[in-house]
Amino acid sequence: MPHFDVAIVGAGAAGLFCAAQAGQRGLKVLLLDHASRVAEKIRISGGGRCNFTNRHLDIRTGHQHYLGQNPQFARSALSRFTPQDFIALVQRNGIAFHEKHKGQLFADHSAQDIIAMLLDACDRTGVQRWQPCTIDRIDHIDTGNTAQGAGRYRLHTAKGIVQAHSLVVATGGLSIPKIGATDFGYRIAKQFGLPIVALRPGLVPLRFAGDDWAPYAGLAGVALPVRIATGEKKQAMAFEEDLLFTHRGLSGPAILQISSYWQPGQSLRIDLLPQLDVAAALQKAKATTRKLLPNVLAQWLPGRLADAWCQRQSAWQGPVNQCSDKALAQLAQSLSGWQLTPSGTEGYAKAEVTVGGVDTQALSQQSMEAKGKPGLFFIGEVVDITGWLGGFNFQWAWASAHACAQAL
Ligand code: FDA
Numbered sequence: 571m572p573h574f575d576v577a578i579v580g581a582g583a584a585g586l587f588c589a590a591q592a593g594q595r596g597l598k599v600l601l602l603d604h605a606s607r608v609a610e611k612i613r614i615s616g617g618g619r620c621n622f623t624n625r626h627l628d629i630r631t632g633h634q635h636y637l638g639q640n641p642q643f644a645r646s647a648l649s650r651f652t653p654q655d656f657i658a659l660v661q662r663n664g665i666a667f668h669e670k671h672k673g674q675l676f677a678d679h680s681a682q683d684i685i686a687m688l689l690d691a692c693d694r695t696g697v698q699r700w701q702p703c704t705i706d707r708i709d710h711i712d713t714g715n716t717a718q719g720a721g722r723y724r725l726h727t728a729k730g731i732v733q734a735h736s737l738v739v740a741t742g743g744l745s746i747p748k749i750g751a752t753d754f755g756y757r758i759a760k761q762f763g764l765p766i767v768a769l770r771p772g773l774v775p776l777r778f779a780g781d782d783w784a785p786y787a788g789l790a791g792v793a794l795p796v797r798i799a800t801g802e803k804k805q806a807m808a809f810e811e812d813l814l815f816t817h818r819g820l821s822g823p824a825i826l827q828i829s830s831y832w833q834p835g836q837s838l839r840i841d842l843l844p845q846l847d848v849a850a851a852l853q854k855a856k857a858t859t860r861k862l863l864p865n866v867l868a869q870w871l872p873g874r875l876a877d878a879w880c881q882r883q884s885a886w887q888g889p890v891n892q893c894s895d896k897a898l899a900q901l902a903q904s905l906s907g908w909q910l911t912p913s914g915t916e917g918y919a920k921a922e923v924t925v926g927g928v929d930t931q932a933l934s935q936q937s938m939e940a941k942g943k944p945g946l947f948f949i950g951e952v953v954d955i956t957g958w959l960g961g962f963n964f965q966w967a968w969a970s971a972h973a974c975a976q977a978l
Contacts, residue, residue, distance in 0.1 A: 584950025593695025626673030743924025
């Protein structure tokens with residue numbers, strides 16, 4: 571029966587990076603993935619250009635860009651493998667990149683360059699990759715002999731039975747099942763008695779239903795910068811990003827960011843004109859022009875949205891100079907404090923990440939090893955650490971993989 575120092579399940583971002591680093595340390599590594607194509611999420615990420623990290627991640631406060639029951643857990647790994655470390659790697663490999671928005675770094679050419687870099691590192695360090703290869707079962711063997719070379723985990727795979735001293739679970743979350751996402755990692759965690767923090771889709775478009783949504787149903791494609799918030803005052807989360815109307819609801823970076831914090835039943839508060847004192851601007855318009863209100867709003871908002879907004883009340887359709895102060899005040903209030911309650915999310919089929927996962931209380935923040943389960947590690951998205959949009963999820967994948975690889 572073949573024996574490896576480490577078997578890594580999942581050849582995505584975290585699994586590939588961990589395999590290459592473990593290989594570099596001289597370990598005999600087996601990397602397994604059931605999907606036929608390697609690292610599909612890297613390939614489709616960042617619109618095909620992979621937003622591979624974020625320069626604005628501050629290692630002292632970095633956990634602020636992460637959610638989970640204990641986001642502080644991420645700090646140890648993030649501080650030992652920083653965005654700068656990954657940037658240096660990308661530069662050493664001659665991959666050109668650029669910054670887009672708020673510290674987000676993308677490959678100039680293609681996400682494929684990042685995948686090729688990781689595969690090359692695996693090849694150079696002798697990592698064996700079995701892909702596609704399903705894993706039917708994993709057993710823990712209590713040999714009583716934990717000396718180097720004694721297998722502690724036995725994997726029953728489509729290519730035969732193998733033993734490994736350590737097992738790294740890097741199977742990611744539930745998002746986008748059609749490219750290979752499964753609940754395998756959570757099942758392995760349960761098998762070994764580790765708790766799971768409830769799972770839900772994150773970085774996901776939101777849906778709206780019923781009469782409340784009818785006025786906006788025809789606005790698909792309209793986009794604008796907004797301020798968006800959810801949650802009770804003290805724990806409210808807010809983002810300033812772009813909002814996008816879709817056929818079924820709302821999307822764009824503002825919605826994706828807030829969706830990770832949104833809980834069913836909660837409302838969203840959206841300021842459609844965060845940079846403008848709308849009440850004052852409308853009063854000024856009343857004093858200086860006879861334009862119809864939709865045309866006044868169209869100076870600040872996309873025209874289709876301005877029209878749809880004014881359709882909501884007959885008092886908002888006439889010339890601005892004939893509008894009552896009360897109607898203008900109500901209009902200003904509606905624009906800066908739009909309240910609406912999503913009916914749900916677009917689910918794992920459209921979510922970029924899974925919020926929740928293997929409870930960090932059961933893991934070592936130094937090594938990602940399961941407490942009381944020698945040689946069993948969980949890295950990347952399968953862990954209850956979820957990043958904001960903007961390269962933070964890949965940075966967590968690299969950093970947690972690095973922490974694990976140093977401890978193997
Ligand atoms: P990942 O999902 O990368 O890898 C898991 C691997 O495990 C897969 O190869 C899968 O096939 C394998 N696997 C699953 N079940 C298995 C089983 N039963 N047996 C064997 N293998 C199994 N993040 C970011 O920072 N910047 C970005 O630009 C984007 N963009 C983006 C776009 C889209 C459309 C999505 C869906 C996601 C993103 N993300 C992102 C999120 C990012 O892709 C994600 O957080 C990381 O890929 C997580 O890395 P992991 O290695 O943990 O899982």
